[in-house]
Amino acid sequence: MKFSNIGYLLKEGFKGIFLHGFMSFAAVCVTVACLIIVGSFSILAYNLDVMVQDLNQTSEILVYVDSDLSDAEARSIGTKINALNNVLQSTFVSREQALQDFVEDHNGDSAFNGVQPTDLRHRYVVTLEDNTLMEQTDAQLRQIPGVADTKAAYALAQGFSTIQQVLHIASVALIAVLLVISLLIISNTVKLAMYDRRDEIAIMKMVGATNGFIRLPFMVEGFTLGMMGAVLAFGLEWIGYDALVEKISTVDALKLFTFVPFETLLVPMILVFAAAGLFVGIVGSWTSIRKFMDV
Numbered sequence: 472m473k474f475s476n477i478g479y480l481l482k483e484g485f486k487g488i489f490l491h492g493f494m495s496f497a498a499v500c501v502t503v504a505c506l507i508i509v510g511s512f513s514i515l516a517y518n519l520d521v522m523v524q525d526l527n528q529t530s531e532i533l534v535y536v537d538s539d540l541s542d543a544e545a546r547s548i549g550t551k552i553n554a555l556n557n558v559l560q561s562t563f564v565s566r567e568q569a570l571q572d573f574v575e576d577h578n579g580d581s582a583f584n585g586v587q588p589t590d591l592r593h594r595y596v597v598t599l600e601d602n603t604l605m606e607q608t609d610a611q612l613r614q615i616p617g618v619a620d621t622k623a624a625y626a627l628a629q630g631f632s633t634i635q636q637v638l639h640i641a642s643v644a645l646i647a648v649l650l651v652i653s654l655l656i657i658s659n660t661v662k663l664a665m666y667d668r669r670d671e672i673a674i675m676k677m678v679g680a681t682n683g684f685i686r687l688p689f690m691v692e693g694f695t696l697g698m699m700g701a702v703l704a705f706g707l708e709w710i711g712y713d714a715l716v717e718k719i720s721t722v723d724a725l726k727l728f729t730f731v732p733f734e735t736l737l738v739p740m741i742l743v744f745a746a747a748g749l750f751v752g753i754v755g756s757w758t759s760i761r762k763f764m765d766v
Contacts, residue, residue, distance in 0.1 A: 495692075495696055498696045498700070499696055499699050499700045499703065500700075501700075502696065502697060502699075502700025502701070502704065502748065502751060502752070503700045503703045503704045503707065505649070505652070505751070506700060506701060506704035506705075506708075506744060506747055506748065507704050507707060507708055507711075508649060509646060509649045509650060509747065510704065510705075510708045510740065510743070510744065511708065511711075511712075512642075512645060512646060512649060513642070513646055513743070514708075514712060514736065514740075516638060516641075516642035516645075516646070517731070517736070518730050518731060519638055520635065520638055520639070520642075521729070521731055522728070522729060523634050523635050523638065524635070525729065530599070530602045530605065530624055531596050531597060531598050531599075531624075532596075532597040532599070532605065532608070532609055532612060532621055532622065532623040533594055533595070533596060533597075533621065533622040533623075534548075534552065534561070534594060534595040534596075534597055534612050534618055534621050535592045535593075535594050535618070535619045535620040535621065535622075536548060536592055536593040536594060536595070536617060536618065536619060537592075537617050537618070537619040538592050538593075538619070540593075540617050542565070542593070544617065545563075545593040545617070546563055546593075548595070548615060548617050548618065549561055549563055549595060551615050552595055552597060552612065552615065555608060555611050555612070557599050557600050557601055557604045557607070557608045558597055558598075558599060558600070558608065559598045559599055559600045560597075560598050561595045561596065561597045561598070562595065562596045562597075562598075563593070563594075563595055564593070564594045564595065564596060565593055566589065566591045566592065566593055569591050569592075569593075569594060570587075570590075570591055573591075592619065597612065602632060603629075603632045605623055606623075609621050609623045650747070672685060686757070689756050690753060690756050690757065692756065693752040693753055693756025693757075694749065694752045694753050694756075695752070696752055697748040697749055697750070697751050697752015697753065698745070698748045698749065698752065699748075700748055700751075700752070701744045701745055701747060701748025701749075702744075702748075704744060704748075705740065705741065705744045708740070708744075709733055712733050713733055716730045716733075
């Protein structure tokens with residue numbers, strides 16, 4: 472195909488957008504709606520996953536130090552704890568600090584006035600990198616010399632891990648279903664535009680135009696409409712997300728929900744929206760025009 476012909480076909484593709492304004496507008500609107508639905512669910516799934524990970528970090532192991540050890544010996548155990556593979560960090564809590572925290576947690580109840588720091592043990596609060604390995608890490612902590620006992624919430628850690636796995640599976644399944652539905656809707660919308668122009672395609676076939684010559688303008692048109700829909704959907708998603716997060720932050724006085732800034736998701740969201748717009752635009756046009764090529 473000559474370069475001049477390519478230029479002509481590209482121009483015809485862009486011209487077709489304006490010549491069939493209503494159908495182009497409908498295709499863009501459908502693309503925007505579908506991409507916003509898919510994008511919103513994807514962002515929601517990502518934020519839920521982040522929230523569960525944050526909650527997962529609250530699953531800690533308490534490591535109690537042998538009461539016969541001196542303060543210096545008790546503090547030296549921290550080096551051995553941090554040397555374990557699955558340990559993210561360990562925080563030393565002295566007897567005095569443990570007693571103070573205990574009294575504060577019980578609102579300064581006078582019933583604990585007789586308790587002395589020496590009645591308690593030094594301890595470490597250990598946060599893990601992967602809570603699914605809590606049981607194995609707990610066993611390793613118990614093997615460290617000077618560790619008298621440990622306390623680990625296995626059930627809580629397993630519960631968070633199960634929630635994460637369910638979220639991942641549900642997210643992938645629903646996003647895949649939404650993408651397929653979006654492609655079908657957009658493909659049918661483009662097909663209506665093709666049906667509206669079936670006479671034009673028939674005339675081009677009768678004068679000897681090749682399938683590639685006929686397809687290219689429609690492919691350009693589909694690509695342009697897909698990218699227009701992607702850009703509009705991305706902008707609306709960004710504006711809507713920031714507005715929703717700001718609204719939730721004003722009513723969520725207890726800060727129960729934490730949402731990542733949209734800027735954190737900027738690059739992956741641009742790539743996803745651009746790829747989705749390109750895919751539904753070109754594939755939608757390609758699959759729709761096939762029916763009208765056999766004239």
